[in-house]
C-alpha cells in the first residue's frame with residue numbers, strides 16, 4: 001500500500017499568490033501531476049490541513065478543483081488556517097466522510113478499506129494557531145481504535161502533538177499532548193502519526209510510535225533551533241511525502257521534491 005501525503009498547500013483565491021508571493025496553486029498542480037505519474041501509483045492521498053490561506057470557501061473550492069485532478073481517492077482534514085464549516089461545505093462526502101451532528105462538531109473519521117486503517121483526527125482549535133485533543137476527541141479516538149482491533153493503522157492530523165524545537169510546535173503548543181501520548185502508548189499498532197503544520201519534513205519517536213511531519217507544498221520554514229527569531233518562510237520547490245507500507249509490515253517514509261523542468265543527473269561511482 002502506498003500513501004501520498006500533501007500538506008500545507010495554503011491555497012489563496014484564484015489568480016492570486018499566497019501572501020502575495022508564493023505560487024501555491026501552481027505548486028499544488030505540480031504535485032498532483034507528479035503523484036499521478038508515480039510508479040507504483042499511490043493508493044490514496046492524505047491532505048493534512050492548512051489547505052487554504054484564510055479558510056475562505058472560495059480558496060477551499062479552488063483547492064478542491066486542483067485536488068480533484070488526482071486519479072486516486074483523497075481525504076482532507078482541517079488545519080488552523082482552514083474553517084471547519086467552509087471545509088465541510090466544499091469537501092464533505094467522499095473526500096471528507098464525516099458525520100457532523102449536534103453531538104459531533106469535529107472533522108474526524110476512519111477509512112478502513114486499506115491494509116492500513118487511516119484515522120483522521122481533528123487537531124484544530126477554533127481561532128488558535130496551536131493544536132488540541134480534548135476529552136471528547138480522545139474518547140472518539142479510543143472508540144475507533146477498539147473497533148479497529150490490532151489492525152495496523154496511522155493517525156493523520158494537522159498539528160504534531162509534540163515539541164520539535166521550532167516556534168510552530170513549541171510556542172503554538174498542543175493542548176492535551178500528554179494525555180494523547182499516554183493513550184498512544186497503549187496501541188502499538190499505530191504505525192505513525194502523519195502531520196503537517198511545521199512546514200518542515202521532520203520526524204520524532206514519540207510514545208512508542210513516530211510523529212512524521214510532511215513539508216509544505218512550497219513554503220518552507222527557515223529552521224531556527226534557537227527559537228529566538230520570529231518565524232520566517234522561504235519559497236521552496238513543492239514537495240510531498242510517500243509512505244510505503246510493505247509486506248514486512250513497516251511504514252517507510254520518503255520526501256519527494258518536485259522540481260519544475262529539471263532533469264535528474266546520474267552520478268556514476270568512480
Ligand SMILES: [Fe+2]
Pocket residue numbers: 008010050079081197198199216
Ligand atoms: Fe501551514
Ligand SMILES: [Fe+2]
Pocket residue numbers: 050079080081158196197198
Ligand atoms: Fe498550520
